[in-house]
Amino acid sequence: xxxxxxxxYIFSILFIxxxxxxxxxxxLKIGQIGDIKSLEPYRNAxxxxxxxxxxxxxxxxxxxxxxxxxxxxxxxxISSDYKSVIIKLRPGMFTHDGTPVDxxxxxxxxxxxxxxxxxxxxxxxxxxKVSATVDIIDxxxxxxxxxxxxxxxxxxxSLLILADPDMFDKKDGSKARFNEExxxxxxGPFKMVExxxxxxxxxxxxxxxxxxNVPKFDRVHITYxxxxxxxxxxxxxxxxxxxxxxxxxxxxRFKNKSGFKLWVPETLGxxxxxxxxxxxxxxxxxxxxxxxxxxIDRQAISNAVFEGFGLPTASPAxxxxxxxxxxxxxxxxxxxxxxxxxxKQAGNPKVSVKLTYGSNDSAYRMIGEILQANLKKIGxxxxxxxxxRNNYINMRTSQTFQMMPSVMAGANGHPAxxxxxxVFRPKDNGFFNDPNxxxxxxxxxxxxxxxxGMKAKNDSDKxxxxxxxxxxxxxxxxVIHLSGQPFAMVSSSRVKGITWxxxxxxxxxxxxxx
Amino acid sequence: xxxxxxTRIIGLFPVLFISSFLIFIIIHLIPGxxxxxxxxxxxxxxxxxxxxxxxxxxxxxxxLEQYVIWLGNILNGDLGQxxxxxxxxxxxxxxxxxxxxxxxxxSAFFVSILISVPLGLRMGLNPExxxxxxxxxxxxxxxxxxxxxxxxILLILFFSVFLGLFPTGxxxxxxxxxxxxxxxxxxxxxxxxxPGSVIYTNFIASSVKEIRNKEYITxxxxxxxxxxxxxxKHLLKNALIPVVTVAAATLGHTVAGAxxxxxxxxxPGIGRLLVDAITARDYAVIQANFxxxxxxxxxxxxxxxxxxGWLDPRIRLD
Numbered sequence: 109x110x111x112x113x114x115x116x117y118i119f120s121i122l123f124i125x126x127x128x129x130x131x132x133x134x135x136l137k138i139g140q141i142g143d144i145k146s147l148e149p150y151r152n153a154x155x156x157x158x159x160x161x162x163x164x165x166x167x168x169x170x171x172x173x174x175x176x177x178x179x180x181x182x183x184x185x186i187s188s189d190y191k192s193v194i195i196k197l198r199p200g201m202f203t204h205d206g207t208p209v210d211x212x213x214x215x216x217x218x219x220x221x222x223x224x225x226x227x228x229x230x231x232x233x234x235x236x237k238v239s240a241t242v243d244i245i246d247x248x249x250x251x252x253x254x255x256x257x258x259x260x261x262x263x264x265x266s267l268l269i270l271a272d273p274d275m276f277d278k279k280d281g282s283k284a285r286f287n288e289e290x291x292x293x294x295x296g297p298f299k300m301v302e303x304x305x306x307x308x309x310x311x312x313x314x315x316x317x318x319x320x321n322v323p324k325f326d327r328v329h330i331t332y333x334x335x336x337x338x339x340x341x342x343x344x345x346x347x348x349x350x351x352x353x354x355x356x357x358x359x360x361r362f363k364n365k366s367g368f369k370l371w372v373p374e375t376l377g378x379x380x381x382x383x384x385x386x387x388x389x390x391x392x393x394x395x396x397x398x399x400x401x402x403x404i405d406r407q408a409i410s411n412a413v414f415e416g417f418g419l420p421t422a423s424p425a426x427x428x429x430x431x432x433x434x435x436x437x438x439x440x441x442x443x444x445x446x447x448x449x450x451x452k453q454a455g456n457p458k459v460s461v462k463l464t465y466g467s468n469d470s471a472y473r474m475i476g477e478i479l480q481a482n483l484k485k486i487g488x489x490x491x492x493x494x495x496x497r498n499n500y501i502n503m504r505t506s507q508t509f510q511m512m513p514s515v516m517a518g519a520n521g522h523p524a525x526x527x528x529x530x531v532f533r534p535k536d537n538g539f540f541n542d543p544n545x546x547x548x549x550x551x552x553x554x555x556x557x558x559x560x561g562m563k564a565k566n567d568s569d570k571x572x573x574x575x576x577x578x579x580x581x582x583x584x585x586x587v588i589h590l591s592g593q594p595f596a597m598v599s600s601s602r603v604k605g606i607t608w609x610x611x612x613x614x615x616x617x618x619x620x621x622x
Numbered sequence: 623x624x625x626x627x628x629t630r631i632i633g634l635f636p637v638l639f640i641s642s643f644l645i646f647i648i649i650h651l652i653p654g655x656x657x658x659x660x661x662x663x664x665x666x667x668x669x670x671x672x673x674x675x676x677x678x679x680x681x682x683x684x685x686l687e688q689y690v691i692w693l694g695n696i697l698n699g700d701l702g703q704x705x706x707x708x709x710x711x712x713x714x715x716x717x718x719x720x721x722x723x724x725x726x727x728x729s730a731f732f733v734s735i736l737i738s739v740p741l742g743l744r745m746g747l748n749p750e751x752x753x754x755x756x757x758x759x760x761x762x763x764x765x766x767x768x769x770x771x772x773x774x775i776l777l778i779l780f781f782s783v784f785l786g787l788f789p790t791g792x793x794x795x796x797x798x799x800x801x802x803x804x805x806x807x808x809x810x811x812x813x814x815x816x817p818g819s820v821i822y823t824n825f826i827a828s829s830v831k832e833i834r835n836k837e838y839i840t841x842x843x844x845x846x847x848x849x850x851x852x853x854x855k856h857l858l859k860n861a862l863i864p865v866v867t868v869a870a871a872t873l874g875h876t877v878a879g880a881x882x883x884x885x886x887x888x889x890p891g892i893g894r895l896l897v898d899a900i901t902a903r904d905y906a907v908i909q910a911n912f913x914x915x916x917x918x919x920x921x922x923x924x925x926x927x928x929x930x931g932w933l934d935p936r937i938r939l940d
Contacts, residue, residue, distance in 0.1 A: 145706075146707070305890070306890035306895055306898060307890030308792075331791075332890075334791075334886060334888050335885065335886065337778075338790055338887065338888055339888075341783050341791075342888075344783050345786060347789055347791075498655070498658070498903055499653050501658055505658050
């Protein structure tokens with residue numbers, strides 16, 4: 109009798125628990141410092157990375173081995189002059205609000221948005237100021253024509269997002285800003301269901317996603333924290349499972365902490381750089397700029413600023429790139445003897461320069477202090493010039509600085525990717541305000557090699573062209589590479605597996621959690 | 623009383639007008655061009671790109687003309703559009719955030735009162751005791767010397783990480799789940815409330831100390847009234863008069879001071895909105911935010927004046 113009763117109880121409990129077990133949702137909770145900059149997918153600021161990579165899909169997926177896989181596009185045929193590409197889109201794809209992803213959408217993204225008063229960020233960020241037209245061949249096939257060649261065409265296609273027009277226009281077409289009701293309408297594995305500025309964003313799995321069996325969980329909750337200490341405390345208490353871009357000192361603390369895992373991409377796609385204005389007094393001489401490049405203790409920067417997670421390198425391209433050359437490297441601790449010799453050849457000029465950086469950025473301040481000590485050894489007096497963030501950006505944009513630390517993306521990919529980071533193309537991008545044309549005059553072949561690099565058809569031509577461009581950097585161009593910069597995540601042991609794109613953006617659709 | 627109220631309310635308008643002008647001018651004088659922050663940096667923008675962005679938002683107009691346009695829009699109930707969060711109007715942002723900040727400010731105020739009234743009363747009644755002699759100095763020192771952000775982090779480490787009792791941050795509205803909301807508000811209100819409680823405790827202690835020797839208190843005791851009645855009805859009521867006015871005035875500042883509490887605890891209130899807007903040079907949001915804080919402080923001061931007259935009939939408001 110008693111046994112029967114017990115069985116009854118057990119069945120009742122199982123009956124209650126069964127739906128709870130079967131239908132419970134798995135949620136990945138993420139913390140990050142600071143809110144996103146904008147819902148615009150091409151506001152390519154670091155806080156937007158999670159959103160860019162997971163609410164949107166690109167035409168191609170650029171993996172960490174510099175390979176390109178099909179994403180929205182199933183095939184792509186690049187013309188021999190690198191000026192056009194025929195794209196075949198995957199069949200049966202829809203945006204989060206059910207709009208078909210077809211050739212018309214591709215044409216709208218590349219052509220129509222340019223007509224809006226809001227600048228066509230999609231096109232300018234991906235393809236620079238190069239004009240693009242789209243010929244529709246059929247529903248799923250289109251030809252994109254560019255006014256200039258792109259040696260890194262695949263890399264560019266891996267950045268092109270096809271977002272829904274409703275995301276950018278009011279229904280009545282009155283304002284070319286974001287539609288408040290629709291917010292983000294992408295094509296990615298997750299769709300946005302809630303966004304409270306300064307607080308959080310919630311996503312859920314996109315049921316009509318083209319790829320089967322991904323993502324492996326149902327929801328993502330992202331909480332925006334005011335500072336690193338609060339965010340890491342939330343990770344420790346289990347309020348979040350994963351934190352995106354933790355402070356470097358916290359990375360060191362969590363590296364060996366039990367129950368947590370530190371995720372750092374093996375190759376670092378971001379570089380810390382030092383921009384040197386060749387028009388600044390004392391810096392016009394390329395030998396002085398070369399001496400600065402040699403005198404820097406990159407190991408100290410990696411140890412002190414990036415807590416040992418940085419990768420000391422003076423090369424604009426990482427080892428995995430076909431354009432990498434060991435000749436471009438400098439010993440991690442620097443080469444003071446060579447640097448002094450170069451200064452001697454330049455006539456030991458008395459150089460005093462300002463290093464301008466954002467006053468809220470402690471990493472730049474630390475880099476500045478290390479550089480100050482390093483450059484003193486070769487007779488250069490470096491004055492630290494912290495500026496309020498907006499002034500700093502203003503000075504960077506107007507190029508009224510003498511020296512300035514910054515960050516550059518694209519080191520993992522094709523050397524032409526570096527053009528996006530205004531490293532190359534002195535004529536168009538680099539010191540475009542260069543009134544004395546210092547860089548252009550000194551490196552007159554620079555632009556020629558760059559142009560050849562963009563059009564090179566075979567591997568040996570490519571390598572030669574790009575190695576010459578990179579050589580110009582070594583010879584005293586205006587960008588000095590300091591260190592690969594880690595862009596990490598820390599998670600609880602609940603999170604298993606994270607995939608990164610080549611540009612250090614985390615891809616959550618392949619992640620799985622307990 | 624009515625005339626007094628009317629005069630005070632009318633007097634608020636010129637103050638508001640002057641404040642709005644000063645805020646507008648000062649904000650626009652801060653170095654940094656919002657147009658530069660709005661244009662994509664990759665590829666590097668040209669002067670034409672920046673000028674186009676400036677024209678789009680009207681930043682190319684003379685500053686006085688911009689002010690007149692802004693004021694006109696405000697009088698028509700239009701606070702403008704956020705430039706850093708283009709999906710949201712300033713009204714939407716401010717109204718949703720103000721509700722959050724009110725949670726934090728009022729709960730911090732409540733915590734201040736909850737700590738300071740019993741503590742101040744005890745210290746005032748027994749000025750030679752341990753609390754008044756030793757603890758008050760220590761508490762005042764700690765309350766004033768520890769910066770709010772540091773106090774917040776200490777509270778998180780102790781209550782959340784070490785004891786695991788409260789969430790490290792975030793916000794839940796009292797409308798959605800009152801109990802959960804209180805759980806989320808506990809640490810921020812303690813962080814925001816402790817500095818205020820130090821002020822009130824000192825006020826209450828000295829006020830009680832002064833009043834307890836008054837003749838009417840001696841008379842009440844001599845009449846044989848229970849001590850609880852003497853303390854609560856005769857002593858505390860009179861001792862709280864100066865505190866009420868200070869409290870009403872500081873409540874306004876609590877809203878302004880929520881910036882730090884909100885940042886440490888990740889609360890999406892107007893304080894955090896203000897910091898983000900300043901960084902992004904989002905003029906419309908900064909201006910509206912400051913106006914809200916000014917209105918709140920002015921309103922709190924007005925309430926303080928009215929309460930003062932109401933609590934102490936010797937003060938004639940007319």
